[in-house]
Amino acid sequence: MNFISFEFVGFLGAVYVLHWVLPQARARNWLLTGASYLFYAAWDWRFCLLMLFVTVNAFAAGLLVSSFASSGRKATLAASIGTDLAVLAFFKYYNFFVSNAAATLADLGFPGNPLILQIVLPVGISFYTFHAISYVVDVYRGKIRPETSFVDVALYISFFPQLIAGPIVRATFIMPQIRRRRPFSRSQQATGIRLLLRGFLYKAVAANMLAQVADPVFANVGQYDAHALLTAVVAFYGQIYFDFAGYSSMAIGTARLFGYRFPQNFDYPYRSASVTEFWRRWHMSLSFWLRDYLYIPLGGNRGGRFAVYRNLMITMLLGGLWHGAAWNYVIWGLLHGLGLCLNKAWAGVRPNLPIAVNWQGGWWRTVAILLTQLWVMIAWVFFRCDSVAEASSVLGSIVGLHPHPGARTAPLELWIVLIIVIDHMLGSRAFRCSISREWARALSWGGVGMLLALGFATMPLVQRPFIYFQF
Amino acid sequence: MAYFLMLAGLMVGISHLLPRSPPGRSSSVCAFIIVGFIAAQGVLSGVITALGLTPRGPLHDVLEYLTDYDGDRPVVLLLGSSFTQQGVDPAVLAETLGASGRNVAVLSLAVGGLSHLERLHYLKEYLANAKRLPRLVLFEIAGGYDNGPLFQLQQMRFSDRMIAMMDCTSAWWAFRWLFSGNVVPLTTRLALAGNILAHLGLHVGHLGFLWNSAPAKQPTGYDPRALPPKVQHFTDDEVARLVEEAAQTRDLRADWPQTVPTNWMRAFLKAEISAFHQHGVDRFAFYSVPSMQGANAAYARRFCEGFSGSTCIVGEDPRLLAGLQRDMDWFDFDHLNGEGRRLYTLWLGDRLLARDIAP
16 A cells, blocks of 8 residues: 555545544554554454564564573573574565575585575565564563563564654653553644655655656666666666655654654665764664664774774675675675765875864865765665666666667656755755744745646656665 | 766756755755745656646657648548547548548547546647648537546556546536546545546656657657557457447446436536637537447437537448458457458548538
């Protein structure tokens, strides 16, 4: 059930009314849990059982971790996380590892027939397993008390706005909200509607338009000339931002309609002046999750320069693999890891330079933004292409390493960059206008209606699924 | 695309600039949203009319080709569906009539799956924008379309094409058919009623319209003679048998009303003819294209009996059918092809001349 579909509008409307009609927090939680399972069943009801299994595992581990002594606690934690990772590994990575292991053995002179299984990847599995891990680890660390209500844990793991593609909400953040009764608040509803509208414009209009530019070219890379490839790369750079930020905005807005507050997931990442800054602004819920549950346990910034670089590379490599079981995602992760290491190294070198320069402002920041975004864009090519070879061919053609004759497309790079600049310039600033409260209200809500009408008219009728739904 | 990207940038920008005022009373918030929505719809309607935008696709191309004709010869307009698109060659028909001194231009508003509702919708656009209005209009007779005007709506639900045609007039005719008797079971009727309203809402709300539209006058290079390649094959013996059986069929399909034409169809044709009258067009005739489905020929026969006062030509002449007995004459079970198309067009031209209806 895509967020931008009649089915979802009907589903959301029905759940919304029922939710606010029910007087008790308990009943609301039951309703939202049931609705979330219904939402998930719309893809494939069988995967509800898998999600239920992951939930039971987390719920039981939470109770056991709090009741055991030290060694038992650790074993329970390891078993629970191991189970979640095994589920993830089987559904997402089994074929990838088996086929690569077989290829490696064949290269070493041990050919064999690997057992490749026809496995359907359950949507959202990467997200709800991370939610489950987050819950158990937070209970283990004593940041939250173990939940005695199974429905509350089930709601945390399955809550439909964040079920398919996040944001990855921490148990410490959301469990207290689930436990208490949330009153109906008009200002929360207003924020929810604004976020939904923003997400709708990002996804239905901007991302889907850019997809019309990027998708045909990436579907037949060999048939287009180098300039068309460049246009498609720039279009995808915009598409993935508007797509995922749009989804996140709609998810956060939807949760807000039910009185839940989700953390911000995007903070205008294309104005980042370093890869480090980029990961503080892009898919923030994932990058903070990786930092807290992987990077820091690996040693984080402790243990010398090379240990830090190693931790960064491992974290980003696994972050890349989390997105998909393919080498191009691994390369994407490695490029970002390398970017983070270079940034760390530069931060160490910079104070010792013999010249005094304000690196944080003026032209230096502009140069840094351009370099960072170029790096990010190159990495997106690996993310978007079907293979490392295809991505290398695209990049090689764009920089002129080999001739690439083919069909041309309209040169739209500047228009695409302009949309991103408008969004980042206007969105990251707070504007004030000196008009009366009544006029501001009329302008605000009349504008919502107007943008809704314009968005409906401008969006392509056939809506593509959100990119991150495949992860 | 650049315009759309600009528009997208503008919308994203405006969304950031809207004041974050406290919501106030729910009723006033709803009222402001509705007013903003309606105002924007009004502006959109104005822009769409001013730019003459129509949805891209076969009908946009046909409309451009029809309205663009600006020659001196009087226009004969064919109104039909895939039967006509596949079965009548406008150039051959014009040549046939021209050889007898009727120097006309034959234009064809015939597209695969063109339901009556869609036909009326685009007919009005054509009449409003045509540089040369027709002097003679030839209506195709097709039992399937006459008795199932909402079949395409079910088949192409929520497609650009169905949303584009579902204006208030189409919805009115659709509802009129739906409640004109026991045409479909109650559950189907309710589902269709919901679909009609949903399509109407999407049409009025211009959903997806700008993205998939272009000015009707934008040249498209539409060629009414270009047809898809034949994919369905029969043996010549099979074709001969099927054509023979079709000619002998007297019964309509069981799910069609036995009254031909239905009251709905009469009223609908009256509305179409009235639209022509308003533009000074007053010469009409009906014709049916041969099909290997016997029910179609049976329907056309009864239709012509029902319109005995009008020129009505049923494609069931034994001499014509004798020439349509090879596989290569048929595109598929229902539609003519190649030489079959040419033969039928020549025959139709002769019949029009014999009835002295051509301008």
